[in-house]
Amino acid sequence: MAANPKITFIGAGSTVFMKNIIGDVLQRPALSGATIALMDLNPQRLEESAIVVNKLISTLGVKAKAETYSDQRKALAGADFVVVAFQIGGYEPCTVTDFEVPKKYGLRQTIADTLGVGGIMRGLRTVPHLWKVCEDMLAVCPEAIMLQYVNPMAINTWAISEKYPTIRQVGLCHSVQGTAMELAHDLDIPYEEIRYRAAGINHMAFYLKFEHRQADGSYRNLYPDLLRAYREGRAPKPGWNPRCPNKVRYEMLTRLGYFVTESSEHFAEYTPYFIKEGRDDLIEKFGIPLDEYPKRCIEQIERWKGQAEAYRTADKIEVEPSKEYASSIINSVWTGEPSVIYGNVRNNGCITSLPENCAAEVPCLVDASGIQPTFIGALPPQLTALMRTNINVQELTVQALMTENREHIYHAAMMDPHTSAELDLDQIWSLVDDLLASHGNWLPEWARTSKKVQAA
Numbered sequence: 001m002a003a004n005p006k007i008t009f010i011g012a013g014s015t016v017f018m019k020n021i022i023g024d025v026l027q028r029p030a031l032s033g034a035t036i037a038l039m040d041l042n043p044q045r046l047e048e049s050a051i052v053v054n055k056l057i058s059t060l061g062v063k064a065k066a067e068t069y070s071d072q073r074k075a076l077a078g079a080d081f082v083v084v085a086f087q088i089g090g091y092e093p094c095t096v097t098d099f100e101v102p103k104k105y106g107l108r109q110t111i112a113d114t115l116g117v118g119g120i121m122r123g124l125r126t127v128p129h130l131w132k133v134c135e136d137m138l139a140v141c142p143e144a145i146m147l148q149y150v151n152p153m154a155i156n157t158w159a160i161s162e163k164y165p166t167i168r169q170v171g172l173c174h175s176v177q178g179t180a181m182e183l184a185h186d187l188d189i190p191y192e193e194i195r196y197r198a199a200g201i202n203h204m205a206f207y208l209k210f211e212h213r214q215a216d217g218s219y220r221n222l223y224p225d226l227l228r229a230y231r232e233g234r235a236p237k238p239g240w241n242p243r244c245p246n247k248v249r250y251e252m253l254t255r256l257g258y259f260v261t262e263s264s265e266h267f268a269e270y271t272p273y274f275i276k277e278g279r280d281d282l283i284e285k286f287g288i289p290l291d292e293y294p295k296r297c298i299e300q301i302e303r304w305k306g307q308a309e310a311y312r313t314a315d316k317i318e319v320e321p322s323k324e325y326a327s328s329i330i331n332s333v334w335t336g337e338p339s340v341i342y343g344n345v346r347n348n349g350c351i352t353s354l355p356e357n358c359a360a361e362v363p364c365l366v367d368a369s370g371i372q373p374t375f376i377g378a379l380p381p382q383l384t385a386l387m388r389t390n391i392n393v394q395e396l397t398v399q400a401l402m403t404e405n406r407e408h409i410y411h412a413a414m415m416d417p418h419t420s421a422e423l424d425l426d427q428i429w430s431l432v433d434d435l436l437a438s439h440g441n442w443l444p445e446w447a448r449t450s451k452k453v454q455a456a
Contacts, residue, residue: 002080003033004033004035005031005035005080005330005334006035006037006078006079006081007022007025007031007034007036007079007080007081007082007330008037008039008075008079008081008082008141009021009036009037009038009049009085010039010075010082010085010086011084011086011087011150012039012040012045012046012049013041013042013045013046013048013049013086014085014086014407015052015304015307015308016304016307017085017149018038018053018083019052019053019056019317021083021085021322021326021327022056022167023056023317023319023321023322024075024321024322024324024326025326025327025330026056026062026064026319027058027060027319027321028330028331029083030331030334030335031327031331031334032060032062032063032064033062033063035065035067035070036053036064036065036066036067036077037067037068037076037079038050038066038068038069038075039071039072039075040071041070041307043070046068046070047068048311048312049068050066050068052399053054053234054066055314055316055317056385059316059317059318060319072133072136073136073140076133076136076137076141076314077139077140077141078141079137079144080143080144080145081144081145081147081329081330082133082144082145082149083147083326084130084146084147086129086150087126087150088129088274088442089122089387089439089442091294091297091298091301092132093442094121094122094125094439094442095112095113095293095297096294097121097435097436097438097439098112098118098121098122099112099291099294100341101207101431101435101438102118102435104115104434105423105427105431106423107275107412107419107420107422107423108267108275108290108291109275109290109418109430110266110269110275110288110290110293111266111269111271111282111292112269112273112293112426113151113293113438114151114152114154114202114266114270115152115203115269115270115390115394115416115418116270116416116418117394117413117416117431117432118415119151119152119155120393120412120413121439121443123152123155123159123397123398123401123444124236124397124400124409124443124444125439126150126151127160127398127441128444130150130159130160131159131160131164133146134146134160134163134167137167137285138164138166138423142166143168144168145168145169145333145370145371146167146168146169146170147170147325147326148160148171148304148344149171149172149173152394152397153171153202153359154201154202154344154358154359154390154394155359155394155397155398157169157170157202157344157346157359158358158359158394158398159344159398160399161346161357161359162398162402163402165346168373170324170341170343170344171343171345171359172324172325172329172341173342173344173361174324175203175204175205175261175262175263176198176201176205176342176361177342178262178323179259179261179262179263180194180196180207180210180321181451182240183222183259185239185240186226186229186234186236186237187212187225187229187235189212193212193213194210194213195209195219195231196210196211196395197209197212197363198261198361198363199350199351199360199362199363199376199379200260200261200351200360200387201344201354201358201359201360201361201391201394202344202359202361203266203267204267204270204386204387204390205260205261205342206258206260206379207258207261208258208376208379209258210226210257210259215426223257223258223259226253227253227254230254230324231254241289242415243265243289243292243295244263244264244287244288244292245256245264245287246263246264246287247264247265247286248264248265248268248286248288249287250261251286252267252271253376256380256382256383256386257335257382258383260379262414264286265288265289265292265295267287268286269418270417271386271389272418272421274291275418276421277422279383280339299389305448325342325407326342327370328366329341332364332366332367333367333368333370333371335368337357337367338365338366340362340364340366341363341364341365341366342361343361343362343364343371343373344361345359345362345371345373346358346360347359348373350362350373350375350376351377351378351379352376352378353378353381353384353389354384354387354391355395358391358394359394360373360397362376362437374375389417390417392415393412393415393416396408396409396411396412396415397409400412400445400447404446406436406446406447406449409436410428410429413428413431414428419431428432433449433451433452436449437449437450437451437452
């Protein structure tokens, strides 16, 4: 094994995210001499990212080195770890298309990057490019571990495991630890005193245990406190996302008995209960931020203009720890020092009530042997049933990609909980026609169609 790891970042033009990950990595002594290979197709963003990494290296006074590539395979050659973070089609035109075309049919969305018609289209655009990364990894770094930060996470993880089962991969999200921090905030309890265990699928995992450490070392179940605080109007407390007061998840807690790990704005579009045509009272009651993701994209683009110049002119760049798992994983594999993370992996029986081949999100032990998922067993039946409604969409999208059968795209949309609650079959077929035609060359060739229907 080399003295220092090589970490390749595919999609390095995601500069702020890349800064957080690499900043975490370089603060770990065993990784401070790493070679950071940055790869992006946008030369300006690649240059900006290289400036940031070199200033991080200078600020921290470490011996790491940065390399830049526009050729993916060259960037991957000899890599030990591959961090993937890209968005195919960007905000414009593809995200705009994912929102504006469904809106013509009366189908409104909040984030549209994981499930629903927006998530299906994003999966169709994204998976072929992830498969190309896998092909290159098999050619030049077959033992490397892929840390995959791309949405739709479950569809991506599932599709990689189906076509490239030998690739060592994990899909990573910050919703499990991030939501635990939110709930600690709502209860005025230090996060460090919280213990939890979660499992499910990405963006629809649930806390099976959520507990507070007591002075005598025992742990107290916090679910009664969360329910009481919600019913008394003390939770959710404001301060995390002012556009979304988080009432959807608390309401679902009262119905299911468990709290979901992903945000209310996401969860509102994974289910048929909250976003309904002609029911703006529901939107208002639960504070659902429609078109939230486009708003975030516009804000991020505007914010980046100032950030890019600030990074370019700064002598040093402030480094603060993030809540991402990447550096913990890399450190554990490289040094053998164990850690526990929540990762998205092929289920393989970890959750016995979900399909064997689906992408499950479970606690994983990480050490020199790699990423080892832990056994969960069967989930409560109401949670399993809800997850299956989302898994149906994921599975059909993966089947469409694996078999290049365009019909399965329509089947996936037909099974989506939110879409099927709002549109009839003819509308769903017409909507998918419009989305496929509008996306054009952003889709794999087999999925493209010129058929476009005028929405009524």
